[in-house]
Amino acid sequence: MLLYRPCEIFGKNDTSVSTLFVRAEEKDGKITAFVRLCDNDKECESESRDDEYERYPDGINIAKTVVGRAFCSCAESVYGFKSPFGIITGIRPAKLALSYLERGFSREEIRDIFANCYMMDTDKADVLTDIAQRERSLLHSLERDTFSLYISVPFCPTRCSYCSFVSYSTDRLLxxxxxxxxRLIADIKRVSQVTRELGLSLYSVYVGGGTPSILSEEQIKQLLDCVNGSFDTSKMREFTFEAGRPDTVTYEKLRALRDGGVGRISLNTQTANDEVLRVVGRRHTFADYLERLSMARDVGFDSINTDLIAGLPTESLESFCESLDKVIDAGVENVTVHSLTLKKSSDLKTAGEFDLLREGIRVRNMLDYAGKKLKDEKYLPYYIYRQKNTVGNLENTGYARENKECLYNILMMEEFHSVFSAGAGAVSKLVSPDRQTIDRLFEQKYPYEYLAKEESGLDFDAVRCFYREHF
Ligand code: SF4
Structure with a gap:
């Protein structure tokens, strides 16, 4: 039986003309795929077959997997590039490792399946399994009447050249x-109304952006008072506020955060190289970051994350490694290492300065260094995700000291329970207890649309209906 009719796809850009031929069929219970890939004068053919169906978790499209393997072999030979995650394309690769663990597979078996069935590099397979093992204990300790809250503040003091988020940064928009x-406070109250009605308890809160610390001290207090006064917080485990850009952080704001129950902040420098910071349009230095970090310690924060980006323009491998070393020396509890992602809406992408394939090798070396160094320094990988158009098809990984993981990041990324959201661009995700059904409720994307609507906030009926059906 033919699963993929023979088909030829033609592609063309400034430097190459490529064609891809794909055919897949099932015969005597086995799936065979044939792929031929041509790019200018290079050509490769590959055949892949599968007869170990029971190794795949439920819901995996085996035909697609077999075609993917044949395609990967051809692409490696034609382009000289192998995706470190093999044929896995989803944004939540640890979910797959977790599904194998839940089915009783051992670490060695998972490594073998990832390497042989999915063509994944073994170091990535190991990281995914490590993360899934850690996530699993959180999953099994989670009560079904809990939820998390995301609060969106999509404003920034300036726009970074690599940014692809909706975030307002001009004076008029600010x-x-x-x-x-x-409006945000009114919407948080609406979330509290429906979650109380459903008997749900708040488990974790994440205030993200943009740069939430762009709010004034008074606005921060109002926001935190609203959260603390509106929800059942008897089961609350974590409250994170993204302080983000050091140039927006003051002692008074940090004090307000601490007094308002925030236990974890993210203070992001992205690099320790001042010249790179200038090139990407951030209006602070590494010394500013260190100064704010010391202020945060003074007011009592003992759980601080710092984001770094591998692959920023003009940042060399040496400079990235030095940045990582300096951030570790600064003593933060979490380090999140992102791979540069170039979406259409970023200034960098529109400037056309990047060759994703060539940069991929450089960024891969940066991530390899980060993985080893952080492991040596006793930071454990605890969550991971991938995005489209990431340099080198690489990943973003959060590392934490023992028991300092950001629970919200795991809960949200692995879709362990419902996350209610408030603010422009916010997406509420309703998750059934068996995690098989997920509904998304979208808020207006841009702040001006969000404010223009007479009434924003959660669709109560949709939420009630979901909980009636699944809980
Ligand atoms: S701080 Fe983040 S959201 Fe703000 S402009 Fe920079 S990348 Fe975009």
Whole structure:
């Protein structure tokens, strides 16, 4: 039986003309795929077959997997590039490792399946399994009447050249912040109304952006008072606030955060190289970051994350390694290492300065260094995700000291329970207890649309209906 009719796909860009031929069939219970890939004068053919169906978790499209393997072999030979995750394309690769662990596979068996069935590099397979093992204990300790809350503050002091988020940074748009804060508080109250009605308890809160620390001290207090006064917090384990850009952080704001129950902040420098910071349009230095970090310690924060980005323009491998070393020396509890992602809407991408394939090798070396160094320094990988258009098809990984993982990051990424969201661009995700059904409720993407609507906030009926059906 033919699973993929023979088909030829033609592609063309400034430097190459490529064709891809694919055919897949099932015969005597086995699936065979044939792929031929041509790019300019290079050509490769590959055949892949599968007869170990029971090794795949439920829901995996085996035909697609077999075609993917044949394609990967051809692509490696034609382009000289092998994706470190093999044929895995989803944004949540640890989910797959977790599904194998839940089915009773051992670490060695998972490594073997990832390497042989999915063509994944063994170091990536090991990291995914390590992460899944850690996530699993959180999953099994989670009560079904809990939820997390995400609060979106999509404003920044300036726009980074690699940014692809919706985040307002011009004076005119920043003038919306007071009105936005009022609306946000009203929407958080709406979330509290429906979650109380459903008998749900708040487990973790994440205030993200943008740069939430762009809010004034007074606005921060109002926001935190609203959260603390609106929800059942008897089961609350974590409250994170993204302080983000050091140039927005003051002692008074940090004090307000601490007094308002925030236990974890993210203070992001992205690199320790001041010249790179200038090139990407961030208006702070590494010394500014260290100064704010010391202030955060003074007010009592003992759980601080710092984001770094591997692959920033003009940053060499040496400079990245030095940045990582300096951030570790600064003593933060979490380090999140992102791979540069170039989406259409970023200034960098529109400037056309990047060759994703060539840069991929450089970024891979940066991530390899980060993985080894962080492991040596006793930081454990605890969550991972991938995005489209990431340099080298690589990943973003959060590392933490023992028991300092950001629970929200795991819960949200692995879709362990419902996350209610408030603010522009926020997406509420309703998750059934067996995690098989997930509904998403979208808020207006841009702050001006969000404010223009007479009434924003959660669709109560949709939430009630979901919980009636699944809980
Ligand atoms: S701080 Fe983050 S959200 Fe703000 S402009 Fe930079 S990358 Fe974009």
């Amino acid at each position: 003038s919306m912040i007071p009105q936005y804060t009022e």
